[in-house]
Amino acid sequence: MMRWLVRGAYGLVALIAFSTLAFAVFQPIKVLPRAGLGPGILLQDQEGRTLSSDTLRGKIVLYSFGFSRCETPCQGSQAVMQAVQRELQAGTGSVPVQLVTISFDPATDTPAVLRRMSAQAGADPAHWLFTTGEPRRLKYAIGGGFSVYYGANEEGSFDYDPAMVLIDGWGILRAEYRTPTPKIETVLRDVRLLVEEAQNSTGVARYAYEAAHLFLCYP
Protein backbone atom coordinates (compact mmCIF):
# COMPACT_ATOMS: atom_id res chain seq x y z
CA MET A 1 0.00 0.00 0.00
CA MET A 2 2.66 2.46 1.18
CA ARG A 3 4.92 1.45 -1.69
CA TRP A 4 2.22 2.19 -4.30
CA LEU A 5 1.44 5.51 -2.71
CA VAL A 6 5.11 6.51 -2.92
CA ARG A 7 5.37 5.30 -6.53
CA GLY A 8 2.25 7.27 -7.42
CA ALA A 9 3.77 10.38 -5.85
CA TYR A 10 7.00 9.87 -7.87
CA GLY A 11 4.94 9.56 -11.04
CA LEU A 12 2.94 12.69 -10.28
CA VAL A 13 6.03 14.76 -9.49
CA ALA A 14 7.76 13.57 -12.67
CA LEU A 15 4.68 14.35 -14.75
CA ILE A 16 4.39 17.88 -13.33
CA ALA A 17 8.12 18.52 -13.78
CA PHE A 18 8.20 17.32 -17.38
CA SER A 19 5.00 19.03 -18.46
CA THR A 20 6.23 22.30 -16.90
CA LEU A 21 9.52 21.98 -18.73
CA ALA A 22 7.80 21.02 -22.00
CA PHE A 23 5.42 23.99 -21.68
CA ALA A 24 8.27 26.42 -21.06
CA VAL A 25 10.50 25.02 -23.82
CA PHE A 26 8.05 24.24 -26.63
CA GLN A 27 5.70 27.16 -25.84
CA PRO A 28 2.58 25.46 -27.22
CA ILE A 29 0.70 28.72 -26.67
CA LYS A 30 2.27 32.12 -27.27
CA VAL A 31 1.04 35.29 -25.63
CA LEU A 32 2.06 38.93 -25.62
CA PRO A 33 3.24 40.22 -22.24
CA ARG A 34 0.88 42.34 -20.16
CA ALA A 35 2.97 45.48 -19.84
CA GLY A 36 0.59 47.56 -17.72
CA LEU A 37 -2.75 49.30 -17.69
CA GLY A 38 -3.51 51.58 -20.63
CA PRO A 39 -4.61 55.15 -19.87
CA GLY A 40 -8.13 56.50 -19.81
CA ILE A 41 -8.71 58.54 -22.96
CA LEU A 42 -11.38 60.76 -24.42
CA LEU A 43 -11.30 61.57 -28.12
CA GLN A 44 -13.41 62.95 -30.96
CA ASP A 45 -13.25 61.21 -34.33
CA GLN A 46 -13.47 62.70 -37.83
CA GLU A 47 -17.28 62.78 -37.64
CA GLY A 48 -17.25 64.53 -34.25
CA ARG A 49 -18.30 61.36 -32.43
CA THR A 50 -16.90 60.70 -28.95
CA LEU A 51 -14.52 57.81 -28.51
CA SER A 52 -13.22 56.80 -25.09
CA SER A 53 -11.23 54.03 -23.45
CA ASP A 54 -14.57 52.86 -22.01
CA THR A 55 -16.35 52.57 -25.35
CA LEU A 56 -13.27 50.75 -26.70
CA ARG A 57 -13.42 48.07 -23.96
CA GLY A 58 -13.76 44.64 -25.53
CA LYS A 59 -11.93 45.77 -28.64
CA ILE A 60 -8.29 45.24 -29.48
CA VAL A 61 -7.01 48.71 -30.34
CA LEU A 62 -3.91 49.64 -32.30
CA TYR A 63 -3.00 53.30 -31.78
CA SER A 64 -0.81 55.44 -33.95
CA PHE A 65 -0.02 59.11 -33.37
CA GLY A 66 0.65 62.07 -35.58
CA PHE A 67 -0.68 65.33 -36.96
CA SER A 68 -1.77 66.46 -40.42
CA ARG A 69 1.50 68.28 -41.24
CA CYS A 70 3.60 65.34 -40.12
CA GLU A 71 5.61 63.74 -42.87
CA THR A 72 8.56 61.40 -42.43
CA PRO A 73 8.08 60.38 -38.77
CA CYS A 74 4.47 59.33 -39.42
CA GLN A 75 4.90 57.38 -42.65
CA GLY A 76 6.14 54.18 -41.02
CA SER A 77 3.13 53.84 -38.75
CA GLN A 78 0.75 54.71 -41.61
CA ALA A 79 2.07 51.79 -43.68
CA VAL A 80 1.54 49.48 -40.70
CA MET A 81 -2.02 50.73 -40.15
CA GLN A 82 -2.79 50.16 -43.84
CA ALA A 83 -1.46 46.60 -43.66
CA VAL A 84 -3.50 45.79 -40.55
CA GLN A 85 -6.57 47.36 -42.17
CA ARG A 86 -6.20 45.01 -45.18
CA GLU A 87 -6.16 42.08 -42.77
CA LEU A 88 -9.23 43.40 -40.91
CA GLN A 89 -11.12 43.84 -44.17
CA ALA A 90 -10.47 40.14 -44.82
CA GLY A 91 -12.13 39.44 -41.44
CA THR A 92 -10.90 38.58 -37.94
CA GLY A 93 -13.86 36.50 -36.80
CA SER A 94 -15.79 37.47 -33.69
CA VAL A 95 -13.06 39.59 -32.09
CA PRO A 96 -13.34 43.30 -32.94
CA VAL A 97 -10.12 45.14 -33.74
CA GLN A 98 -10.05 48.94 -34.01
CA LEU A 99 -7.40 51.14 -35.56
CA VAL A 100 -7.15 54.62 -34.03
CA THR A 101 -4.86 57.43 -35.17
CA ILE A 102 -4.63 60.24 -32.63
CA SER A 103 -3.62 63.71 -33.77
CA PHE A 104 -1.96 65.76 -31.04
CA ASP A 105 -2.58 68.98 -32.98
CA PRO A 106 -6.30 69.70 -32.33
CA ALA A 107 -5.85 73.39 -33.20
CA THR A 108 -5.14 72.51 -36.84
CA ASP A 109 -6.74 69.12 -37.13
CA THR A 110 -10.45 69.87 -37.09
CA PRO A 111 -12.89 67.12 -38.08
CA ALA A 112 -12.65 68.31 -41.70
CA VAL A 113 -8.85 67.99 -41.66
CA LEU A 114 -9.15 64.58 -39.99
CA ARG A 115 -11.51 63.45 -42.77
CA ARG A 116 -8.93 64.57 -45.32
CA MET A 117 -6.17 62.68 -43.47
CA SER A 118 -8.40 59.61 -43.43
CA ALA A 119 -9.05 59.83 -47.17
CA GLN A 120 -5.36 60.39 -47.95
CA ALA A 121 -4.41 57.35 -45.91
CA GLY A 122 -7.03 55.24 -47.65
CA ALA A 123 -8.69 54.55 -44.29
CA ASP A 124 -11.88 52.51 -44.13
CA PRO A 125 -13.96 54.27 -41.40
CA ALA A 126 -15.38 50.89 -40.39
CA HIS A 127 -11.92 49.86 -39.12
CA TRP A 128 -9.75 52.94 -38.83
CA LEU A 129 -10.67 56.21 -37.11
CA PHE A 130 -8.83 59.52 -37.09
CA THR A 131 -9.23 61.34 -33.81
CA THR A 132 -8.06 64.22 -31.68
CA GLY A 133 -9.05 65.72 -28.35
CA GLU A 134 -8.61 68.45 -25.80
CA PRO A 135 -4.86 69.39 -25.59
CA ARG A 136 -4.45 68.87 -21.84
CA ARG A 137 -6.26 65.52 -21.90
CA LEU A 138 -4.20 64.44 -24.92
CA LYS A 139 -0.99 65.31 -23.11
CA TYR A 140 -1.98 63.18 -20.12
CA ALA A 141 -3.15 60.27 -22.28
CA ILE A 142 -0.40 60.16 -24.92
CA GLY A 143 2.52 61.56 -22.90
CA GLY A 144 1.63 60.37 -19.41
CA GLY A 145 -0.35 57.25 -20.32
CA PHE A 146 1.43 55.83 -23.34
CA SER A 147 4.82 57.48 -22.53
CA VAL A 148 4.96 58.79 -26.09
CA TYR A 149 6.79 62.09 -26.22
CA TYR A 150 5.57 64.99 -28.35
CA GLY A 151 5.98 68.72 -27.98
CA ALA A 152 5.55 71.91 -30.00
CA ASN A 153 8.83 73.22 -31.43
CA GLU A 154 10.04 76.65 -32.66
CA GLU A 155 9.12 75.99 -36.29
CA GLY A 156 5.45 75.81 -35.30
CA SER A 157 5.52 72.08 -35.79
CA PHE A 158 5.93 69.19 -33.35
CA ASP A 159 8.84 67.11 -32.14
CA TYR A 160 7.59 63.57 -31.92
CA ASP A 161 9.07 60.19 -31.03
CA PRO A 162 7.41 57.77 -33.47
CA ALA A 163 5.52 55.06 -31.62
CA MET A 164 2.56 52.73 -31.93
CA VAL A 165 0.73 51.04 -29.07
CA LEU A 166 -1.38 47.88 -28.93
CA ILE A 167 -4.08 47.60 -26.24
CA ASP A 168 -6.21 44.52 -25.57
CA GLY A 169 -9.94 44.27 -24.84
CA TRP A 170 -9.37 44.72 -21.10
CA GLY A 171 -7.54 47.99 -21.70
CA ILE A 172 -4.16 46.44 -20.92
CA LEU A 173 -1.05 47.57 -22.76
CA ARG A 174 0.32 44.59 -24.69
CA ALA A 175 2.89 45.94 -27.13
CA GLU A 176 4.72 49.16 -27.97
CA TYR A 177 6.63 49.84 -31.17
CA ARG A 178 9.01 52.69 -30.57
CA THR A 179 10.65 53.09 -33.92
CA PRO A 180 10.02 55.27 -36.99
CA THR A 181 9.61 52.10 -39.07
CA PRO A 182 7.76 49.38 -37.15
CA LYS A 183 7.98 45.98 -38.82
CA ILE A 184 4.65 45.17 -40.47
CA GLU A 185 5.07 41.41 -39.88
CA THR A 186 5.70 41.97 -36.15
CA VAL A 187 2.60 44.11 -35.68
CA LEU A 188 0.45 41.71 -37.73
CA ARG A 189 1.74 38.77 -35.69
CA ASP A 190 0.94 40.59 -32.43
CA VAL A 191 -2.58 41.53 -33.54
CA ARG A 192 -3.18 37.90 -34.60
CA LEU A 193 -1.88 36.63 -31.24
CA LEU A 194 -4.28 38.94 -29.36
CA VAL A 195 -7.21 37.92 -31.56
CA GLU A 196 -6.34 34.25 -31.00
CA GLU A 197 -6.02 34.75 -27.24
CA ALA A 198 -9.38 36.54 -27.02
CA GLN A 199 -11.04 33.87 -29.17
CA ASN A 200 -9.60 30.87 -27.31
CA SER A 201 -9.64 32.15 -23.73
CA THR A 202 -12.83 30.34 -22.77
CA GLY A 203 -13.34 27.44 -20.37
CA VAL A 204 -10.29 25.37 -19.55
CA ALA A 205 -8.19 26.91 -22.33
CA ARG A 206 -8.24 30.16 -20.33
CA TYR A 207 -6.03 28.54 -17.69
CA ALA A 208 -3.64 27.35 -20.37
CA TYR A 209 -3.35 30.98 -21.54
CA GLU A 210 -2.78 32.18 -17.98
CA ALA A 211 -0.06 29.52 -17.65
CA ALA A 212 1.53 30.82 -20.85
CA HIS A 213 1.72 34.27 -19.17
CA LEU A 214 3.39 32.70 -16.11
CA PHE A 215 5.94 30.83 -18.21
CA LEU A 216 6.71 33.96 -20.25
CA CYS A 217 5.74 32.28 -23.52
CA TYR A 218 6.47 35.43 -25.47
CA PRO A 219 6.89 35.34 -29.22
Add this chain to the structure above:
Amino acid sequence: MNNHTHLHIHPIERLWIIISFSMIGVFAVAVLTAGFAYGFQLPVPEDRIVDPNLVATPGATAFGEPGLRELSPGNMEARVLAQAWSFTPKEITIPVGTKVTFYVTTKDVQHGFHLEGSNINFMVLPGQISKLSTTFTTPGTYNFYCHEYCGVGHQTMYGQVIVTEK
Protein backbone atom coordinates in the same frame (compact mmCIF):
# COMPACT_ATOMS: atom_id res chain seq x y z
CA MET B 1 28.90 -4.36 9.24
CA ASN B 2 25.60 -5.57 10.61
CA ASN B 3 22.10 -4.60 9.60
CA HIS B 4 21.36 -2.53 12.70
CA THR B 5 23.93 0.16 11.92
CA HIS B 6 22.63 0.62 8.34
CA LEU B 7 21.26 4.07 7.73
CA HIS B 8 17.54 3.67 7.42
CA ILE B 9 15.66 6.21 5.31
CA HIS B 10 11.92 6.35 5.55
CA PRO B 11 10.29 6.03 2.06
CA ILE B 12 8.59 9.44 2.34
CA GLU B 13 11.82 11.07 3.43
CA ARG B 14 13.55 9.47 0.47
CA LEU B 15 10.77 10.80 -1.78
CA TRP B 16 11.45 14.36 -0.62
CA ILE B 17 15.19 13.99 -1.09
CA ILE B 18 14.65 12.75 -4.63
CA ILE B 19 12.19 15.56 -5.42
CA SER B 20 14.68 18.18 -4.21
CA PHE B 21 17.50 16.75 -6.27
CA SER B 22 15.33 16.29 -9.37
CA MET B 23 14.26 19.92 -9.10
CA ILE B 24 17.90 20.96 -9.24
CA GLY B 25 18.30 18.65 -12.24
CA VAL B 26 15.23 20.02 -14.01
CA PHE B 27 16.34 23.63 -13.46
CA ALA B 28 19.83 22.84 -14.73
CA VAL B 29 18.37 21.24 -17.86
CA ALA B 30 16.01 24.23 -18.32
CA VAL B 31 18.83 26.76 -18.02
CA LEU B 32 21.12 24.81 -20.34
CA THR B 33 18.38 24.27 -22.93
CA ALA B 34 17.40 27.94 -22.84
CA GLY B 35 21.03 28.95 -23.07
CA PHE B 36 22.42 26.70 -25.76
CA ALA B 37 19.38 25.69 -27.81
CA TYR B 38 17.73 29.13 -27.65
CA GLY B 39 20.79 31.38 -27.54
CA PHE B 40 20.24 33.07 -24.14
CA GLN B 41 17.33 35.10 -25.46
CA LEU B 42 15.73 36.90 -22.56
CA PRO B 43 12.02 37.61 -22.97
CA VAL B 44 12.34 41.31 -23.74
CA PRO B 45 9.48 43.36 -25.16
CA GLU B 46 10.06 44.71 -28.67
CA ASP B 47 10.41 48.31 -27.51
CA ARG B 48 13.26 47.50 -25.12
CA ILE B 49 15.61 46.29 -27.83
CA VAL B 50 17.87 48.74 -29.62
CA ASP B 51 20.71 48.48 -32.13
CA PRO B 52 23.83 49.52 -30.15
CA ASN B 53 25.53 50.73 -33.35
CA LEU B 54 22.68 53.12 -34.16
CA VAL B 55 21.71 54.14 -30.66
CA ALA B 56 23.81 57.32 -30.51
CA THR B 57 22.78 58.54 -34.00
CA PRO B 58 20.43 61.55 -33.70
CA GLY B 59 17.05 60.73 -35.23
CA ALA B 60 17.58 56.97 -35.29
CA THR B 61 16.50 56.41 -31.69
CA ALA B 62 15.42 58.61 -28.80
CA PHE B 63 18.97 58.21 -27.39
CA GLY B 64 20.34 60.31 -30.25
CA GLU B 65 19.59 63.34 -28.09
CA PRO B 66 19.66 62.01 -24.54
CA GLY B 67 18.33 64.07 -21.65
CA LEU B 68 15.21 64.95 -19.75
CA ARG B 69 11.78 65.55 -21.29
CA GLU B 70 8.32 66.19 -19.94
CA LEU B 71 5.75 63.59 -20.99
CA SER B 72 2.86 65.23 -19.15
CA PRO B 73 2.61 67.51 -16.09
CA GLY B 74 4.40 65.77 -13.19
CA ASN B 75 5.68 62.98 -15.41
CA MET B 76 9.11 63.06 -17.07
CA GLU B 77 11.44 60.69 -18.84
CA ALA B 78 15.21 60.74 -18.65
CA ARG B 79 17.20 59.04 -21.38
CA VAL B 80 20.76 58.34 -20.34
CA LEU B 81 23.36 56.99 -22.73
CA ALA B 82 26.27 55.15 -21.17
CA GLN B 83 29.62 54.67 -22.85
CA ALA B 84 33.14 53.98 -21.72
CA TRP B 85 33.61 56.04 -19.49
CA SER B 86 30.84 58.55 -19.10
CA PHE B 87 27.12 59.10 -18.92
CA THR B 88 25.26 61.56 -21.15
CA PRO B 89 23.80 63.71 -19.65
CA LYS B 90 26.02 64.00 -16.60
CA GLU B 91 23.58 66.21 -14.71
CA ILE B 92 19.79 65.96 -14.53
CA THR B 93 17.65 68.53 -12.73
CA ILE B 94 14.12 67.57 -11.74
CA PRO B 95 11.50 69.24 -9.56
CA VAL B 96 10.63 67.42 -6.34
CA GLY B 97 7.62 65.09 -6.51
CA THR B 98 7.92 64.46 -10.25
CA LYS B 99 7.75 60.90 -11.52
CA VAL B 100 10.82 60.23 -13.64
CA THR B 101 11.25 57.16 -15.80
CA PHE B 102 14.89 56.37 -16.55
CA TYR B 103 15.75 54.69 -19.83
CA VAL B 104 19.39 53.69 -19.92
CA THR B 105 21.39 51.89 -22.57
CA THR B 106 24.99 51.68 -23.73
CA LYS B 107 26.64 52.07 -27.08
CA ASP B 108 29.68 49.95 -26.26
CA VAL B 109 30.33 47.50 -23.44
CA GLN B 110 28.29 46.46 -20.42
CA HIS B 111 27.88 49.08 -17.70
CA GLY B 112 25.77 49.53 -14.58
CA PHE B 113 23.54 52.32 -13.31
CA HIS B 114 22.83 52.98 -9.67
CA LEU B 115 21.00 56.09 -8.53
CA GLU B 116 21.38 56.85 -4.84
CA GLY B 117 18.26 57.36 -2.75
CA SER B 118 16.05 55.56 -5.25
CA ASN B 119 15.06 52.08 -6.36
CA ILE B 120 17.01 52.52 -9.58
CA ASN B 121 19.79 50.01 -9.89
CA PHE B 122 20.30 47.97 -13.01
CA MET B 123 22.73 46.47 -15.47
CA VAL B 124 23.14 48.36 -18.72
CA LEU B 125 23.59 45.99 -21.61
CA PRO B 126 24.37 46.85 -25.23
CA GLY B 127 21.26 46.21 -27.32
CA GLN B 128 18.86 46.46 -24.40
CA ILE B 129 17.13 49.38 -22.75
CA SER B 130 16.89 49.25 -18.97
CA LYS B 131 13.86 51.07 -17.60
CA LEU B 132 12.68 52.00 -14.10
CA SER B 133 10.65 54.83 -12.59
CA THR B 134 11.13 56.75 -9.39
CA THR B 135 9.78 59.82 -7.59
CA PHE B 136 12.08 61.89 -5.36
CA THR B 137 10.22 63.35 -2.40
CA THR B 138 13.15 65.21 -0.83
CA PRO B 139 15.12 67.96 -2.57
CA GLY B 140 18.85 67.39 -2.75
CA THR B 141 21.69 66.07 -4.86
CA TYR B 142 21.76 62.39 -5.63
CA ASN B 143 24.70 60.70 -7.32
CA PHE B 144 24.42 58.03 -9.96
CA TYR B 145 27.33 55.88 -11.05
CA CYS B 146 28.40 52.85 -13.02
CA HIS B 147 28.78 49.82 -10.76
CA GLU B 148 29.92 47.23 -13.29
CA TYR B 149 33.66 47.37 -13.77
CA CYS B 150 34.13 48.47 -17.38
CA GLY B 151 37.82 49.31 -17.80
CA VAL B 152 40.51 51.76 -16.74
CA GLY B 153 38.21 54.82 -16.67
CA HIS B 154 35.44 53.10 -14.73
CA GLN B 155 35.82 55.40 -11.72
CA THR B 156 34.98 58.47 -13.85
CA MET B 157 31.54 57.12 -14.79
CA TYR B 158 29.21 59.09 -12.55
CA GLY B 159 26.72 61.93 -12.62
CA GLN B 160 24.14 63.72 -10.52
CA VAL B 161 20.41 64.11 -10.23
CA ILE B 162 19.55 67.46 -8.67
CA VAL B 163 16.11 67.52 -7.11
CA THR B 164 14.88 71.08 -6.73
CA GLU B 165 12.09 72.65 -4.64
CA LYS B 166 8.89 73.14 -6.63
